[in-house]
Amino acid sequence: xxxxxxxxxxxxxxxxxxxxxxxxxxxxxxxxxxxxxxxxxxxxxxxxxxxxxxxxxxxxxxxxxxxxxxxxxxxxxxxxxxxxxxxxxxxxxxxxxxxxxxxxxxxxxxxxxxxxxxxxxx
Amino acid sequence: xxxxxxxxxxxxxxxxxxxxxxxxxxxxxxxxxxxxxxxxxxxxxxxxxxxxxxxxxxxxxxxxxxxxxxxxxxxxxxxxxxxxxxxxxxxxxxxxxxxxxxxxxxxxxxxxxxxxxxxxxxxxxxxxxxxxxxxxxxxxxxxxxxxxxxxxxxxxxxxxxxxxxxxxxxxxxxxxxxxxxxxxxxxxxxxxxxxxxxxxxxxxxxxxxxxxxxxxxxxxxxxxxxxxxxxxxxxxxxxxxxxxxxxxxxxxxxxxxxxxxxxxxxxxxxxxxxxxxxxxxxxxxxxxxxxxxxxxxxxxxxxxxxxxxxxxxxxxxxxxxxxxxxxxxxxxxxxxxxxxxxxxxxxxxxxxxxxxxxxxxxxxxxxxxxxxxxxxxxxxxxxxxxxxxxxxxxxxxxxxxxxxxxxxxxxxxxxxxxxxxxxxxxxxxxxxxxxxxxxxxxxxxxxxxxxxxxxxxxxxxxxxxxxxxxxxxxxxxxxxxxxxxxxxxxxxxxxxxxxxxxxxxxxxxxxxxxxxxxxxxxxxxxxxxxxxxxxxxxxxxxxxxxxxxxxxxxxxxxxxxxxxxxxxxxxxxxxxxxxxxxxxxxxxxxxxxxxxxxxxxxxxxxxxxxxxxx
Numbered sequence: 001x002x003x004x005x006x007x008x009x010x011x012x013x014x015x016x017x018x019x020x021x022x023x024x025x026x027x028x029x030x031x032x033x034x035x036x037x038x039x040x041x042x043x044x045x046x047x048x049x050x051x052x053x054x055x056x057x058x059x060x061x062x063x064x065x066x067x068x069x070x071x072x073x074x075x076x077x078x079x080x081x082x083x084x085x086x087x088x089x090x091x092x093x094x095x096x097x098x099x100x101x102x103x104x105x106x107x108x109x110x111x112x113x114x115x116x117x118x119x120x121x122x
Numbered sequence: 123x124x125x126x127x128x129x130x131x132x133x134x135x136x137x138x139x140x141x142x143x144x145x146x147x148x149x150x151x152x153x154x155x156x157x158x159x160x161x162x163x164x165x166x167x168x169x170x171x172x173x174x175x176x177x178x179x180x181x182x183x184x185x186x187x188x189x190x191x192x193x194x195x196x197x198x199x200x201x202x203x204x205x206x207x208x209x210x211x212x213x214x215x216x217x218x219x220x221x222x223x224x225x226x227x228x229x230x231x232x233x234x235x236x237x238x239x240x241x242x243x244x245x246x247x248x249x250x251x252x253x254x255x256x257x258x259x260x261x262x263x264x265x266x267x268x269x270x271x272x273x274x275x276x277x278x279x280x281x282x283x284x285x286x287x288x289x290x291x292x293x294x295x296x297x298x299x300x301x302x303x304x305x306x307x308x309x310x311x312x313x314x315x316x317x318x319x320x321x322x323x324x325x326x327x328x329x330x331x332x333x334x335x336x337x338x339x340x341x342x343x344x345x346x347x348x349x350x351x352x353x354x355x356x357x358x359x360x361x362x363x364x365x366x367x368x369x370x371x372x373x374x375x376x377x378x379x380x381x382x383x384x385x386x387x388x389x390x391x392x393x394x395x396x397x398x399x400x401x402x403x404x405x406x407x408x409x410x411x412x413x414x415x416x417x418x419x420x421x422x423x424x425x426x427x428x429x430x431x432x433x434x435x436x437x438x439x440x441x442x443x444x445x446x447x448x449x450x451x452x453x454x455x456x457x458x459x460x461x462x463x464x465x466x467x468x469x470x471x472x473x474x475x476x477x478x479x480x481x482x483x484x485x486x487x488x489x490x491x492x493x494x495x496x497x498x499x500x501x502x503x504x505x506x507x508x509x510x511x512x513x514x515x516x517x518x519x520x521x522x523x524x525x526x527x528x529x530x531x532x533x534x535x536x537x538x539x540x541x542x543x544x545x546x547x548x549x550x551x552x553x554x555x556x557x558x559x560x561x562x563x564x565x566x567x568x569x570x571x572x573x574x575x576x577x578x579x580x581x582x583x584x585x586x587x588x589x590x591x592x593x594x595x596x597x598x599x600x601x602x603x604x605x606x607x608x609x610x611x612x613x614x615x616x617x618x619x620x621x622x623x624x625x626x627x628x629x630x631x632x633x634x635x636x637x638x639x640x641x642x643x644x645x646x647x648x649x650x651x652x653x654x655x656x657x658x659x660x661x662x663x664x665x666x667x668x669x670x671x672x673x674x675x676x677x678x679x680x681x682x683x684x685x686x687x688x689x690x691x692x693x694x695x696x697x698x699x700x701x702x703x704x705x706x707x708x709x710x711x712x713x714x715x716x717x718x719x720x721x722x723x724x725x726x727x728x729x730x731x732x733x734x735x736x
Contacts, residue, residue, distance in 0.1 A: 010526050013526060013529055016533040020537060054522075083523075084522065105525055105528040105561075
């Protein structure tokens with residue numbers, strides 16, 4: 001069973017995404033701030049991380065940078081899912097090591113397609 | 123007042139002087155002629171008569187002597203007759219000589235002659251008495267001893283008279299000669315003096331007249347050259363003096379007038395300077411060679427300058443702002459007011475805060491219509507910029523805040539429709555479809571709002587390149603091919619050959635996409651949508667024409683404003699109402715413009731301009 005870590009602070013998004021992924025048979029853990037996100041990622045070593053940018057305690061860019069600096073998560077697939085859709089944000093996300101940058105709003109099929117594509121290439 | 127000597131009098135005076143000299147000369151000549159005449163008269167009248175008389179006396183005397191000889195030799199009657207005749211003759215001449223005594227010596231000679239002739243006559247009487255005695259011998263003797271010597275004496279005296287007179291004549295002649303020579307020389311000297319005097323006088327008089335005229339002319343020239351301080355220094359009391367006086371008073375009035383004008387000008391200058399100084403935006407005035415003439419206190423503050431230090435210096439030497447300088451030179455060249463492009467804002471930091479300025483350059487023309495000054499105003503739009511920034515930040519924030527709830531809504535609806543949360547019935551599905559449509563619409567709106575906000579704040583970076591219009595058309599039309607076919611609408615791309623434009627491919631594709639999207643929305647089966655492009659001057663005109671329902675006139679000028687829809691558009695969910703404002707922003711960011719021509723019921727043509735390749 002593939003492990004997916006969702007780092008997101010919006011309860012409704014958490015609810016929707018967890019319902020979607022669990023129904024599709026993913027092993028899902030959820031963290032609601034950046035620091036916990038990093039801790040869980042290092043501890044649990046998920047296959048894929050869905051990462052928001054606007055997060056309490058530590059923003060998504062920093063989380064991404066920190067995880068890439070650690071051997072354990074250096075190759076973990078990171079998909080940023082953010083409302084920040086500016087070109088510079090997208091550019092920065094890829095520079096910091098993200099594998100994909102999805103801008104909100106997203107639809108369920110799109111999300112599933114992206115997750116499956118990255119899991120296959122892993 | 124001293125009686126003035128007029129120019130006319132001066133000329134008359136000159137002529138009078140010359141005439142006087144001529145009169146003196148003529149007088150002198152007349153005097154000389156008279157002297158000569160006198161001398162001639164001396165010769166002719168005084169002496170010549172005496173000479174004639176002397177000669178007559180001589181002749182008569184000779185005859186009388188002959189008569190006496192005849193008498194002695196017997197023909198007494200005849201001789202007596204001759205003698206008496208010649209006695210009368212002699213007396214006649216003697217009395218003539220007596221009447222014409224002109225020389226001192228003559229007096230004595232004549233008196234002697236009178237006396238001696240009387241004796242001679244007496245001696246002839248004596249001879250006649252001897253004849254009465256018939257004593258020829260005695261007669262002869264008497265003649266030889268008495269008469270003959272006496273005759274000789276009278277003859278000598280007569281000759282003496284002749285000689286004296288001849289001598290006198292000779293003297294008179296030489297006197298006349300002397301006089302004539304004198305007259306020649308004196309006439310020459312007099313004439314020379316007269317000529318010199320006349321010339322001197324002529325020069326003097328003409329100088330007296332010409333000099334003031336020359337001085338007047340020179341001074342007038344100088345005054346005409348602008349030197350109103352100059353005065354004509356002529357104090358003569360003639361017409362020229364009068365003219366000079368009048369001219370001086372005219373110059374004086376002219377000077378007063380000029381001073382009046384100068385003070386008016388100064389007043390005007392102070393007024394305009396006051397106005398310039400009171401303008402709260404920085405202002406710079408430059409001349410036709412881009413030298414700074416004037417800067418107001420605001421500009422001094424902004425550029426940290428002092429007007430007196432920079433006046434007359436080239437703009438770029440002082441203010442190193444190419445953008446401003448470009449506008450100034452464009453205004454000089456075209457004579458038109460130039461405004462910085464909407465997004466062309468100049469940023470300065472002073473007093474540790476950022477300031478934004480929009481530039482406007484205005485030409486000032488002189489009376490011949492030539493542009494000689496450019497007024498550059500830097501409009502402080504810092505506050506506008508701040509408002510703009512706040513607006514952009516607000517829009518951006520709101521949009522972001524919308525995206526997260528939209529995501530959960532969108533996903534929830536989609537999952538429900540997919541049946542992830544269990545089976546749904548037909549009515550539920552329909553309601554969910556409605557919710558899905560509006561979530562998508564809301565999502566588009568958020569995207570457009572963000573785009574527009576970015577365009578308006580100039581945050582969008584255009585990637586200019588030389589691109590083929592055909593490529594833009596291909597890219598733009600592709601997504602609509604299927605939809606147009608489905609709707610039965612003919613989407614036509616005109617042949618544009620190799621026409622190229624200088625533009626950002628993605629942004630311009632977006633504009634055309636938007637316009638095609640709009641056209642599709644307002645067309646029906648059988649309609650046409652035509653994409654065309656033409657080169658016009660330095661621009662390329664790109665047009666999207668449809669044969670749809672057209673735009674009512676009252677909406678045509680408003681459709682590029684935000685959230686404006688043509689009145690016939692009932693389907694509010696089909697567009698965001700931001701497509702055309704965004705298209706306008708994109709075109710303007712390319713330095714072009716966009717407009718629409720439409721006839722209700724016949725269709726619309728949207729046209730925008732792009733630059734030719736560089």
